[in-house]
Amino acid sequence: MEDLPPTNPTPNVADKIEENSQNVKEKPKQTLQKTNQEAREKLELTLPKERGFLGPALFFYQGFWCPSRILHNVVTFQQHFEGRDTDVILATKPKSGTTWLKSLVYSILNRTRFTEMDHPLLTKNPHELAPFLEFNVYSEKNEGLPDLSNISPPRLFSTHLPYGPLPESIQGSKCRIVYMGRNPYDTFVSAWKFVTGHNPELHLEVTIEDFLGHFLRGAEAFGPHWEHVLGYWKESLGRPNKVLFIKYEDMKENGTREMKRLAEFVGCGFSQEEDRDGVIDRILKLCSLSNLKELEVNKTGKYMPSVKNKLFFRKGEVGDWVNHLNPSMVERIDQMMKEKFEGSGLEFKRNSSKLMMLELKDVGHVLTNEMLVICLW
Structure with a gap:
């Protein structure tokens, strides 16, 4: 596998994007947002619609349920993102280990640039260091399109989009995609805890059984779950140099082995000296849930005005679903998983x-x- 150029990425891609945007002359912000809103509303009229548990409605767009507030962002991302062969894209279904994966890959790529005393993870949430293309980079709140041209390679971005809707500049280039999948039992419980943590009153309106019904039929943000996971799984089998599929459970069980796979895939494998010196163990410790959740930025900060950083850190355990799902619910997930995954090898x-x-x-x-x-x- 051809290695990436020497790792010298911008410490915080989100900061660089914001800096670049200040130098771009575009339409006045108020006019631009009005134009975006009109375009989004016109598109929404043509799409199937579902309830969204975090507030905005969901629209079925190109095979997945897209939150209305980012629908225009997704379209802009698809039309304007220019992928590079050296890009690294982190892809996940929500609540499948996204925050953990971002911290791990960012630390792998930047391990020679920072010490444990000045590491950006100590003061920034992982979502700031590997920004979402559809939430942050191409936000309609930005003034004009972001200038990504002078960000040093490898650029690190993330997405919740399924594989199919990704722009051709990602699918057709040599950029590398790391996908983290998680067992659907824990994924579902984590999603339920997230939405009820964000909206405590939801407990009064919707039971966990009702929420499971939406999950199983795919009517959730970036769902259907099964097609999302299978899309990346099949690409990883067909193009293993393009897509690396790692499992949350494997990372928890054998972090050292999975970290080596990650590092090799993104083109900066660990040397024997680094292995002997415990570099992998130090990264795993830095990025552990127990460490990240105790940092002040993750206890009191906010990723977005309405989303507290602490909501991204719960238990991070494999098998916690046994404390929340009854036998009937487990059986329903079992049946759906067998139906969807059978014959795939997943x-x-x-x-x-x-x-x-x-x-x-x-x-x-x-x-x-x-x-x-x-x-x-």
Whole structure:
């Protein structure tokens, strides 16, 4: 695999975008926003519509449910983003380890630039360091199009979009996409906790069973879940040099191995000396949920005016779904997962090995390796 140029990215891509935008002469902000709003409203009239649990409605656009407030951003991103062969794009379905993945990849790419004392993660939320293309970079609140031309490679961006709607400049270039997938049980619970944390009154209007119904039929932001995951999975099989598919559960179980895969894929593998010196372990510790959630920026800061940073940090455990889902709900997810994933070769562990062994010890069971694999599934 051809390596990327020497890692010398801008410490904060979002800051660079803001700096560049100040030098671009465009229409007055008020006029531009009015034009964008009119274009969005015209498009919305042609699209199927669903309720959005975080406030704005969802519109079915190019195979996925897009929040209305970013629909124009998505279209602008598709039309104007110019991908580079050296770009690194982080893709996830919401609540599948996005924040963790951003902190890990950013730290891998910048590991020679910062120490543990001056690392940007100490003062900035990971979403600031790997900005969303559809939320931040191409926000209709910006004055004109962002100037991304003078950001040093490799540029690091992120997206929640499925693979299909990504612009041709990403799909057709040699830029690399890292996708993190997570078992649907924990993904669903994490999504439920996020929306009810953002909107506490939702508990009074919608039960977790109702929310599961929307999840299973795909009527959620960036859903359907199953097609989102499978899209990137199939691309990773067909173009392994283009798309790396990693699993949340594997990263939790063997972080060192998965970190090496990540680093090799983005073109800056760890040297033997770095391995011996514990560089990987230090990055894993820095980016651990327990560390990030205790930083002041993540306890009190806000990613957006209406979204507190602390909402991005909950438990980060594999198998926490057992504390929230009843047998009927688990069975419904089981059936949908079998229907959608069967024949694809894609599987997820729904419990951690540690949790499963504790459960087996409690009930006094002695299992063969084959039986243990079945239980872990």
